[in-house]
Amino acid sequence: MDVLSHEGTESARRAVSLWPGYAPTPLLALHDIAREIGVEGVFYKDESARFDLMNFKGLGGPYAVARHLMSIIERKTGQAVEAEDVLSGRYAEHVRDETVCCATDGNHGCSVAWAAQMFGCRSAIFIHATVSQGRERTIKSFGAEVRRTAGNYDDSVREVARTAEKEGWTVISDTSYPGYTTIPADVMHGYTVMADEAFDQMPDARPPTHLFLQTGVGAMAASVCVQALERFGDERPVTVLADPSRAACWFRSIEAGRPVEITGDIDTMMAGLACGKVSLLAWDVLKYGADAVVAVDDADAENCMRRLAAGGADTPLIVAGESAVAGLAALLAVSRDKGTREKLALNADSRVLVFGTEGATDAALYERIVGSSPAAVLAGAAS
Numbered sequence: 001m002d003v004l005s006h007e008g009t010e011s012a013r014r015a016v017s018l019w020p021g022y023a024p025t026p027l028l029a030l031h032d033i034a035r036e037i038g039v040e041g042v043f044y045k046d047e048s049a050r051f052d053l054m055n056f057k058g059l060g061g062p063y064a065v066a067r068h069l070m071s072i073i074e075r076k077t078g079q080a081v082e083a084e085d086v087l088s089g090r091y092a093e094h095v096r097d098e099t100v101c102c103a104t105d106g107n108h109g110c111s112v113a114w115a116a117q118m119f120g121c122r123s124a125i126f127i128h129a130t131v132s133q134g135r136e137r138t139i140k141s142f143g144a145e146v147r148r149t150a151g152n153y154d155d156s157v158r159e160v161a162r163t164a165e166k167e168g169w170t171v172i173s174d175t176s177y178p179g180y181t182t183i184p185a186d187v188m189h190g191y192t193v194m195a196d197e198a199f200d201q202m203p204d205a206r207p208p209t210h211l212f213l214q215t216g217v218g219a220m221a222a223s224v225c226v227q228a229l230e231r232f233g234d235e236r237p238v239t240v241l242a243d244p245s246r247a248a249c250w251f252r253s254i255e256a257g258r259p260v261e262i263t264g265d266i267d268t269m270m271a272g273l274a275c276g277k278v279s280l281l282a283w284d285v286l287k288y289g290a291d292a293v294v295a296v297d298d299a300d301a302e303n304c305m306r307r308l309a310a311g312g313a314d315t316p317l318i319v320a321g322e323s324a325v326a327g328l329a330a331l332l333a334v335s336r337d338k339g340t341r342e343k344l345a346l347n348a349d350s351r352v353l354v355f356g357t358e359g360a361t362d363a364a365l366y367e368r369i370v371g372s373s374p375a376a377v378l379a380g381a382a383s
């Protein structure tokens with residue numbers, strides 16, 4: 001699997017650690033859930049504290065923007081530059097007229113806009129019809145020009161490609177396709193930072209036995225899978241993908257043994273996972289790296305959000321957004337099925353790692369689903 005490189009991962013880790021506000025996000029033990037489903041441990045990597053963005057995407061798009069700007073500076077000055085040079089504004093005049101752009105369900109676009117603001121270039125972010133106004137406002141708050149397009153996410157991907165070509169902008173996409181892989185690979189190198197942090201944080205340095213990973217285009221799951229392989233080799237954890245049943249492109253593709261595009265209505269409540277087409281790079285990893293794929297209903301994800309907000313006797317209260325919980329919801333579903341448990345070797349010795357990839361990135365939607373605002377949930381955590 002040579003989709004990502006060791007050097008790429010190391011360089012991402014170094015660059016990200018320089019950014020203002022960087023700190024590893026917490027790994028939380030969900031003791032109540034572990035007891036209930038009869039495993040040794042369930043560990044939840046809580047990305048709600050990632051920078052000001054409240055989601056893991058702050059690691060990927062921004063790293064790809066940094067790498068892109070470094071290459072522009074190198075081309076214009078003929079000098080090699082380091083990650084700190086982009087951050088310090090030392091070459092501001094060479095980047096200020098550059099425009100980075102992308103299509104987004106919300107989180108990736110926020111992260112690209114955030115990066116453009118941090119590194120001093122421009123951004124144009126394309127959102128489709130059902131992206132919430134709350135998310136639109138957040139993207140604008142980072143100084144981006146926002147364009148709303150007709151159709152679904154995959155239509156906005158095509159629209160941004162056309163516009164970038166015409167305007168001479170650079171697409172920073174989290175999804176890859178034939179002929180467009182360098183930037184998405186940088187995005188994925190950024191995500192490996194999250195995986196590495198989580199593996200470092202596992203109690204007593206014992207690796208997870210299972211990973212349950214939610215999938216949109218699959219870049220996040222593939223990055224975690226690559227990193228698990230790099231760290232644990234043949235001892236790598238059993239890897240289960242969690243795909244929304246309304247946008248089940250991974251489910252269908254794994255079943256068919258080739259990428260299968262889902263067209264039409266893919267409007268799951270899990271906005272970040274509402275993708276109809278797998279990323280080429282992610283496919284190259286997960287066609288071998290995924291051991292199983294589970295389809296998750298919106299209702300199960302909503303139940304999980306409420307459950308995490310309620311906490312437990314010795315489990316913290318957690319604010320988890322809609323796309324954060326599909327991995328956990330898949331784990332809960334699988335754990336109820338004796339046959340699947342056996343197939344996946346899920347038992348009393350299992351240590352399961354899930355990635356809570358976002359907090360309440362759309363506070364109004366969160367409150368509608370959970371019945372309390374994120375602040376009220378957290379106030380419960382403090383009392």
Ligand SMILES: Cc1ncc(COP(=O)(O)O)c(C=O)c1O
Nearest residue numbers: 216217218219220272323357358
């Ligand atoms: C919060 C959240 N979790 C998970 C994902 C899925 O990531 P990927 O599209 O790389 O599969 C996304 C994608 O937007 C997301 O926003």
